[in-house]
Amino acid sequence: xxxxxxxxxxxxxxxxxxxxxxxxxxxxxxxxxxxxxxxxxxxxxxxxxxxxxxxxxxxxxxxxxxxxxxxxxxxxxxxxxxxxxxxxxxxxxxxxxxxxxxxxxxxxxxxxxxxxxxxxxxxxxxxxxxxxxxxxxxxxxxxxxxxxxxxxxxxxxxxxxxxxxxxxxxxxxxxxxxxxxxxxxxxxxxxxxxxxxxxxxxxxxxxxxxxxxxxxxxxxxxxxxxxxxxxxxxxxxxxxxxxxxxxxxxxxxxxxxxxxxxxxxxxxxxxxxxxxxxxxxxxxxxxxxxxxxxxxxxxxxxx
Amino acid sequence: xxxxxxxxxxxxxxxxxxxxxxxxxxxxxxxxxxxxxxxxxxxxxxxxxxxxxxxxxxxxxxxxxxxxxxxxxxxxxxxxxxxxxxxxxxxxxxxxxxxxxxxxxxxxxxxxxxxxxxxxxxxxxxxxxxxxxxxxxxxxxxxxxxxxxxxxxxxxxxxxxxxxxxxxxxxxxxxxxxxxxxxxxxxxxxxxxxxxxxxxxxxxxxxxxxxxxxxxxxxxxxxxxxxxxxxxxxxxxxxxxxxxxxxxxxxxxxxxxxxxxxxxxxxxxxxxxxxxxxxxxxxxxxxxxxxxxxxxxxxxxxxxxxxxxxxxxxxxxxxxxxxxxxxxxxxxxxxxxxxxxxxxxxxxxxxxxxxxxxxxxxxxxxxxxxxxxxxxxxxxxxxxxxxxxxxxxxxxxxxxxxxxxxxxxxxxxxxxxxxxxxxx
Numbered sequence: 001x002x003x004x005x006x007x008x009x010x011x012x013x014x015x016x017x018x019x020x021x022x023x024x025x026x027x028x029x030x031x032x033x034x035x036x037x038x039x040x041x042x043x044x045x046x047x048x049x050x051x052x053x054x055x056x057x058x059x060x061x062x063x064x065x066x067x068x069x070x071x072x073x074x075x076x077x078x079x080x081x082x083x084x085x086x087x088x089x090x091x092x093x094x095x096x097x098x099x100x101x102x103x104x105x106x107x108x109x110x111x112x113x114x115x116x117x118x119x120x121x122x123x124x125x126x127x128x129x130x131x132x133x134x135x136x137x138x139x140x141x142x143x144x145x146x147x148x149x150x151x152x153x154x155x156x157x158x159x160x161x162x163x164x165x166x167x168x169x170x171x172x173x174x175x176x177x178x179x180x181x182x183x184x185x186x187x188x189x190x191x192x193x194x195x196x197x198x199x200x201x202x203x204x205x206x207x208x209x210x211x212x213x214x215x216x217x218x219x220x221x222x223x224x225x226x227x228x229x230x231x232x233x234x235x236x237x238x239x240x241x242x243x244x245x246x247x248x249x250x251x252x253x254x255x256x257x258x259x260x261x262x263x264x265x266x267x268x269x270x271x272x273x274x275x276x277x278x279x280x281x282x283x284x285x286x287x288x289x290x291x292x293x294x295x296x297x298x299x300x301x302x303x
Numbered sequence: 304x305x306x307x308x309x310x311x312x313x314x315x316x317x318x319x320x321x322x323x324x325x326x327x328x329x330x331x332x333x334x335x336x337x338x339x340x341x342x343x344x345x346x347x348x349x350x351x352x353x354x355x356x357x358x359x360x361x362x363x364x365x366x367x368x369x370x371x372x373x374x375x376x377x378x379x380x381x382x383x384x385x386x387x388x389x390x391x392x393x394x395x396x397x398x399x400x401x402x403x404x405x406x407x408x409x410x411x412x413x414x415x416x417x418x419x420x421x422x423x424x425x426x427x428x429x430x431x432x433x434x435x436x437x438x439x440x441x442x443x444x445x446x447x448x449x450x451x452x453x454x455x456x457x458x459x460x461x462x463x464x465x466x467x468x469x470x471x472x473x474x475x476x477x478x479x480x481x482x483x484x485x486x487x488x489x490x491x492x493x494x495x496x497x498x499x500x501x502x503x504x505x506x507x508x509x510x511x512x513x514x515x516x517x518x519x520x521x522x523x524x525x526x527x528x529x530x531x532x533x534x535x536x537x538x539x540x541x542x543x544x545x546x547x548x549x550x551x552x553x554x555x556x557x558x559x560x561x562x563x564x565x566x567x568x569x570x571x572x573x574x575x576x577x578x579x580x581x582x583x584x585x586x587x588x589x590x591x592x593x594x595x596x597x598x599x600x601x602x603x604x605x606x607x608x609x610x611x612x613x614x615x616x617x618x619x620x621x622x623x624x625x626x627x628x629x630x631x632x633x634x635x636x637x638x639x640x641x642x643x644x645x646x647x648x649x650x651x652x653x654x655x656x657x658x659x660x661x662x663x664x665x666x667x668x669x670x671x672x673x674x675x676x677x678x679x680x681x682x683x684x685x686x687x688x689x690x691x692x693x694x695x696x697x698x699x700x701x702x703x704x705x706x707x708x709x710x711x712x713x714x715x716x717x718x719x720x721x722x723x724x725x726x727x
Binding site: 080081102103104105107108111112124125126127128162165188189190192193194 | 495496497499500501502503504506508572573574617619620621622
């Protein structure tokens with residue numbers, strides 16, 4: 001495994017290896033194999049937790065980190081991403097984490113870069129966010145042991161969510177029973193692309209659910225023509241304690257990739273109670289999972 | 304000059320037999336079996352090959368004036384000749400737009416500097432393709448315009464379309480439609496479907512095209528107009544046109560080779576070489592296109608040759624321009640995806656590349672092999688197997704979704720007004 005681009009290109013064993021390695025990093029039994037290697041964080045889209053998470057992961061691995069200022073980069077001066085990456089390679093960078101608003105930009109640029117750069121997808125457009133899916137999986141395993149035949153419900157803006165897509169890909173590989181719930185205008189354009197069940201009503205969607213994953217509602221989309229406003233969304237889809245207690249499994253875990261809109265897709269009260277704490281643990285696990293990712297792709301590489 | 308031992312395939316008179324063919328200067332003077340060479344006559348042995356009318360492309364983009372990094376009239380013509388074409392109809396979406404006498408005359412004189420290829424421009428319907436003011440139809444026809452189209456952009460003002468159609472038809476010409484509803488297209492990148500959902504690329508739903516076809520068919524019905532639909536790509540469009548033809552409307556349509564050879568599933572690695580408008584559709588759409596070609600709903604195979612620079616096509620797929628270079632692969636793709644697999648007879652496939660576009664556009668000296676006609680011909684080796692090498696294209700656009708494909712059947716020679724261009 002030299003890169004992390006999307007979930008589909010990983011085998012189940014490769015995924016489990018990352019999970020196990022993350023566990024070792026978390027309990028302190030594993031030391032870095034990639035000290036002094038250099039990581040560049042290339043974030044062309046806003047991000048707090050993913051960028052910080054990769055940065056802390058790299059620090060814990062004793063790597064060198066370059067925080068690439070995308071807004072003021074030569075890309076802004078018209079340099080192609082390929083040229084930027086090849087230059088970074090010759091400056092001694094071993095791996096790049098790229099976040100970009102274009103789906104597939106890493107798949108595209110990888111084909112053009114001639115040198116042995118390692119690529120990590122930090123979230124590309126509405127395509128994939130594989131490190132998020134891996135840390136979500138890690139958190140689920142930690143909490144409920146195994147996900148086979150477990151009911152996992154994803155609620156919200158699935159059509160624009162790279163988190164949802166990477167999670168569906170990963171959870172499908174391990175036999176989860178996946179349910180989606182969203183208003184029509186936030187559902188996937190094509191219903192056959194993923195092997196999941198669709199629900200219009202949130203009560204039905206979370207009935208007996210072992211995991212409820214709430215996605216961020218992007219308010220800016222609700223301002224566009226063709227969408228009702230977000231109060232309509234809140235009325236129908238907001239997850240709160242009462243709803244979870246009434247319909248979901250007793251030991252349900254609540255997840256959210258963040259940042260959350262309090263009192264729109266999830267109630268503020270739920271976020272702040274014991275159930276909501278999983279979301280913070282998710283973020284914490286992200287560091288160990290990203291350590292495992294970086295250690296795996298860079299271990300044994302030259303330079 | 305004597306072309307010996309080839310099989311002649313001429314859809315215009317349904318002729319398909321071995322015969323020798325004599326050309327004097329630029330004209331066909333004999334078509335008979337066992338013609339004997341005259342003293343000092345050049346003899347070309349074409350054993351194992353076929354002679355067909357030179358191909359006619361009623362839909363291409365040559366990019367000059369305005370975008371000569373992508374293609375020029377010269378490189379476009381050389382590319383067309385390399386694909387077996389003896390006549391081409393460039394679209395008007397250059398800069399300046401071909402919506403006035405000066406630009407039209409400039410293009411025609413530029414073409415003459417390169418070769419005697421049949422050069423039949425399609426002029427804009429509206430000034431600068433803005434969909435507002437109709438161009439000077441009669442003047443442009445008198446200077447060589449064969450049809451009118453705002454191709455590249457849809458005509459979405461139905462009042463204007465109705466008036467333009469009535470006026471253009473009154474001059475015995477026709478409108479070629481770029482059928483697209485831009486509100487549904489919504490800046491999409493590829494077909495809306497399984498691939499767009501999985502890849503996270505913005506989709507262009509197939510109703511984008513069929514809605515425009517349906518709407519325009521009603522305008523054509525209301526005006527009894529003569530109308531041609533460009534680059535048909537969806538199953539529903541084929542169904543609508545089939546029904547409208549049954550109803551007796553005076554309509555024709557074309558598709559392009561990539562719509563009967565590629566689907567959305569072929570799009571790999573977010574590679575913009577597959578990015579084209581309309582987008583590559585689904586297997587179901589492709590099958591419907593083939594069915595439409597078989598039953599005559601689709602009259603013409605046109606390339607929609609839409610060259611861009613390699614650099615532009617290497618941009619992220621979201622930013623790269625739409626279009627595929629088509630001249631130099633059209634014949635082989637047609638043979639491989641329609642003829643070699645038995646879906647269409649050779650003569651019917653050739654008809655859609657020659658006689659049918661000549662008929663629709665009233666082109667003289669094209670699309671026919673007959674005594675006294677100008678020798679505009681293509682010679683094809685149906686058996687030759689070769690690998691497409693886009694880096695060797697005469698077009699400036701040396702990138703193609705068909706690059707590195709192994710194909711059977713290849714253009715060997717293009718003859719324009721008796722002048723031979725050897726190929727391959």
